[in-house]
Amino acid sequence: MMMTQAPVIEYEPGSTPVGYHRLHPDVGINFQCNRFLQLIGPDALEEIRAAASAIGTYAEWIETFLALATRAREEQRILAGAYYDRAAEFFMRPGDARRAPARARFLRDIRALYGVTPVNVPYGGAALPAYDLAPDGPPRGTIVVTGGFDEYVEEGLPLLAATCRAGYRVIAFDGPGQGGALEGARLPLTPAWEEPVGALLDHFEVTDVTLIGISLGGGLAIRAAAFDDRVRRVVAADVLDDFLECLARQAVPGAAPALRALLAARARPLVNLAARLAAARKPLADWGLRQGMHVTATSTPYGFFQAARALTTRSVSARVTADVLLLAGTDDHYVPSHQLHRQAAALTRARSVSTRTFTAAEQAHNHCQIGNLGAALRAVLTWLDSLAPENQPSG
Known part of the structure; x- marks a missing residue:
């Protein structure tokens, strides 16, 4: 059971959003x-606005947020201190x-704040850390939540807590390449996500779930x-079909077809050279390559890109028979908007899209x-309500 006083994401109609602010001229930062x-x-x-104004490099980002974490902990602002360490x-x-050490402080404080302890789910000779969160009353259903590239499941606790408050049992986990599964069990990212x-x-003996990615x-x-x-219902937030x-x-707009052709031709030297040039020109590309190789347990940019090439839904979307909800933002700087329409069109056997x-x-x-x-x-909650048996048209 979670701590009832821990902060949660407000989701009721009329709630005031935190908002998306211009805090730094670099889009990624x-x-x-x-x-x-x-x-x-x-x-x-x-x-954060004041901190951002002093950040020009990733080294400055790290030093700035470590200092913010220390100050927040000294002031007993546990949530802020935890997230500043993670930042x-x-x-x-x-x-x-x-x-x-920064990761350990983040995990210690966020788990203590929300009163949660991970459950180890056996997987491939190792274990996946997971959380099984129960609502106050009988659950309206079971929602399973999986994160993204190199994410920690604990980062989402304010959102998971809000979902639990809405009446759902919530099971959330780190899969291979994420959080404790990567840093603790050394499990690299896999495209075969049906396995974790x-x-x-x-492990949890559930047979009718909503899966949110x-x-x-x-x-x-x-x-x-x-x-x-x-998996009877699935939510893609964001779509990310490729x-x-x-x-x-992120590296060079419009470069995907050329990169795909080089990978298909197994042009290892050319891919590695292009990656080195991109990394030298753009700090985000340099960081992304190093982190990507870490997450996928590869030793070269070529190896990382080959692993990334396998992370597509093109060959499997037509197999999905669940109800599907696809979420997207009009100005997503990571995911191009056409992926939403492409994914929707590819889900030809889904019960609904x-x-x-x-x-x-x-x-x-x-x-x-x-x-x-x-x-x-x-x-998501409105969509789930619309799928409830009592809200389906009769006969």
Whole structure:
């Protein structure tokens, strides 16, 4: 059972969103500032705004957020301190000696604040950390939540707690390549997401679930639903039907077809050279390559891109028979908008397909609806209500 006084994402109609703010001129850094602001809450806006004004490099990001974490903990602001440590750790390189301690502080404090302890789910000779959160009364259903690329399941506790408050049993986990499964069990990312999802459903003995995938998890959830009919409803938030396309877009807009052709031709030297040039030109590309190789347990950019190439739903979408909800933002700087329409069109056997696009007017227009997570949760809950047997047309 979770701590009832821990902060949750507000999702009721009329709730005031935290909003998506211009905090830094760099699009990627600005998104990350907004990401952690969303999770901490509006009281952190001016503190993060001031911090962002002093950040010009990723090294400065790390130092700034480590200092914010220390100050927040000294002031007994446990939630802020935990997320500031996670923010600092996010841009640390895999070999950075500060990384493991920052992660440990984040996990210690966020778990204590929400009163949760992970359950180890057996998987491939190792274990996946998971949380099984029960609502106060009889559950309206079971929702399974999977995160995205290199995400920690604990990051979503304010959102998971809100979903639990809405009456659902919530099971959330780190799969291979994520959080404790990566850093603790050394399990690299796999495209076969039906395997960790299947292990989770077996362990908790559930047979009728809604699977929500966040960020890259949106594509991974579609993959799992294609192979496991215990997933009766699936939500992709965001869509992310082709990870390689998103990666190439971050490095050089429009580069995806050329990169795909080089990978198909197994042009290892050319791919590695192009990656090195992109990394030298763009710090985000340099960080992304190093982190990507860490998550996928590959040793070269070529190896990472080949692993990313497999993270697509093109060959499996037509197998999905569940009800599907696809969420997207009009100004998602990670995922191109055409992926929403492409994914919807590919779900030819789904029981139903619904889409929801969020706008700047809702403050939910960017990746994963950062700025107004409450609106995204409200859309999911409304969709689930519409699928309830009592709300289906008769005869």
